[in-house]
Amino acid sequence: MDFCFSKTSPVVETAKGKLRGFHFKGVDHFYGIRYAKAKRFQMPEPVAPWEGVKDAGSYGMNCPVLSEPQPMGEVMIAHRFWPSSEHCQYLNLWTSRCDPAAKKPVMFWIHGGGYSAGSGIEQVCYDGYNLAKKDDVVVVTVNHRLNAFGYLDMSAFGEKYKNSVNVGMADLVEALRWVRDNIANFGGDPQNVTIFGQSGGGAKVTVLGQIPEADGLFHKAIVMSGVMGPGRDKNAVKGRELVLEILKHLNIPESEAQRLEKVPTAQFIWAVNRAVKSLYKQGKHVNWGPMPNDYYVCDPLEKDFTESSLRVPTMVGSVIAEFAFGPGKDIKNMTKEDSEKLVKEFYGPEGGEKILKEFGRIYPETNAAFAVDADDMFLAPTVDYVKKKGREASAPVYNYLFAKVFDYDGGKAAWHCSDIPYFFGNGEMVPVCHQENWEELQKVMRGAFVNFARTGDPNTEGLPKWEKCADGGMVTMVFDDRCRTEVNMQDEFLRLLAEYKPKFNFEFGAPADDEDDEEGGSAWIF
Template structure:
């Protein structure tokens, strides 16, 4: 059956408060790509766009933020990606909607991409497409680009008042994008009083940070954090911000008193200087990191201080996946292992004593899962996620829900859900991603997208087909285990997680400068 497509001189056109935008219509959904929501000078706060005459084209994705090192495409079977042209002027967003009638008042789902605070884009992963959520689940989807790495988080505050919040301008872009949603989304059929911010990995971290920015208060009404309660030391830098800035200036032969000239250095030269300065400091045992930093604009990490009052009034859904960055061991076809072989491999990995304790606790927490997968359990995101959920669940007046995506894939001998594995299902996009096409995928795809959509609509993730999903209250943690067979567990991590923390071999990201002589060096796509 042919699917309807049209884009004419007169439709689909939306008249926003600043001017008219023309997108395109396909299969029941209006698509508006590359909408400019703000402009900004380097290191400075964003400003709203000016009004315009005529009709602007919104049929092409906008520029994404430049990255400091191009990653090597690897693992595309598990997490397919897309590449796109970049510019530091990257304040663009995309909208999918099934109706541009202002009276429609559809829930708005505002997607923040992953990639830490250094990489990624609104279209980086194939499964970020908002078409199915708009068509099948009747919500308005917004995805957004914003400044990253040195463009969004380089602290230049020592060089002038106009740079006082340079370390947080990447987050300020997101706040400005949410203001755009408040002022414009009704023109696309969305309800500005029912906006859910959701993001994964670095995007989930940005969701937690937005809850701690007073200027963002009232701009969103629900929060979904996916693998985004990030350990503080994982991405933070260890060198003094001014020392780093001076090192960058030195690479470009710019005197300290002329630091303002750094604003005009062309992007390739700026990136080169940032990378050279980072490499020099790394040789001294100092690491440059890209993260928001507390100041007058951003209150604090809620696990290091307090949740803001408005954050405690916002329904929150927080989750992780089973393995995240777990390093799979080669045990052949895991489904064919005997019980004795499973136990042997777990004890070899964790030690005899730790292995037996973990086997006992694992069988209680994951009664439907092959025990050998205990070696893959995440020990990076889960501990702080548990802390975040329990703390917020105890203090918040709004409900806090928790999940873990625990699917085992028939892939390469068996693979437990990896970092990003849950995203296609929550976007109702399993159909787009070949590896999702495993037995029963349609049911899981429908259930997981439905629970996110119902949460966005009502603040409650319960939907038909799932067991009763209670909020986390009073220090207790109720976890929905999302798998081929979904079930809930109360305080399921209380026994197992301390054992994983005690016995699991440590894992850390490698922050190595790229070897320009090796085309296969550099980091892989992992977000």
């Protein structure tokens, strides 16, 4: 049958009890599986066993965000909305058959949104059906604590809070433990787990490699537009100062800081937003995210990759234009002279001339006008990351760049998130993907990801030979209408961008300027 949701099928035994999902068109779906529980600011714990059969036919709660995103650009990035709760430790799973003998590769997806927003279902293209159906892998997507619920440093206020600044990451470790202990009964191989994520999710993939407790819980890693590089903590507020500011807005004395555990969610969010805005006006920034301590080692670009992470095959990539979300420039209808004029106006006559030459060399089939949208925020640290890990790792390291130009709004180079539908095989769900020859491009991109998850080697039919990066060199697979490989293609281009590109101050999650809106708002850009 195309659809089955009965009292007895599909039912799977887990370490804590039985779960019932539903079968649809060749794939078993299990939604809203509770993998852990946790008290506010404290480490996650395993769930208690249960009797009978629990329903797994509905998505679990998302983590609350501190400000509701303002929907925009849905044609570029299609989203879904869902109820939220700080008790958000849920995962979703897709598998073609729940056979313990199948030992299928497991692909564990970590969503974007920095460390402050997003969910395992927020983008339509996060659906794991096609990967499970067409490529016979088990797909897992996961929710975990974010923002102040996952990364508020309360360590100055009691031993039980000593790792509160990292509990969002600890949730992910607990989810990977659930996979280790249970995935075989869903047809997956607990010894072949690939963690992959984009933007903040990509950053979390790297962080997991720097957490000793995660050693052995995954075996391959894919970082998509997720290397931001060091130096983001300038003027960052220390944990105790932020907590004291939050307490002030709630009229709670410092000696009773533990009362923050019981403040109702909405009131807690209100106080956090007030505190963030107050500190921001003093020139101080709140950067939600993990902090090195006994649990999390360090950012590998600031210090070193852990020995265990150097043994994990890794794929790292980004897209050509990342945060060029503004309106199109009608580049499709520009003459060569108009394109060159645009570039020179943006970079200056001298810089524009040099960048036009170099952009034309590395992107010979792309209109030169797209040089004004060229990303350096992710690309520069990605190059450093790949070269460093390629030089030091015993496992292979591969690099890619998604460089497609879309026939959208007069022509638009690939933006942040635009590669995700292709890798998931979900272009059919996202109208903007339906460009000329989109199915062929999707086939090779999906094939590369799945082959990498299966074997640690992304080479697949339809792509030129893709060599690993080693000895400080960087081989880049350029995913475009014509896929190709280039060696050290970005070095000179990045040098020119550093010299001539106007500075752009990107502050993810900065409070809104509108004084009448205490909760602020942010564009739905992840």
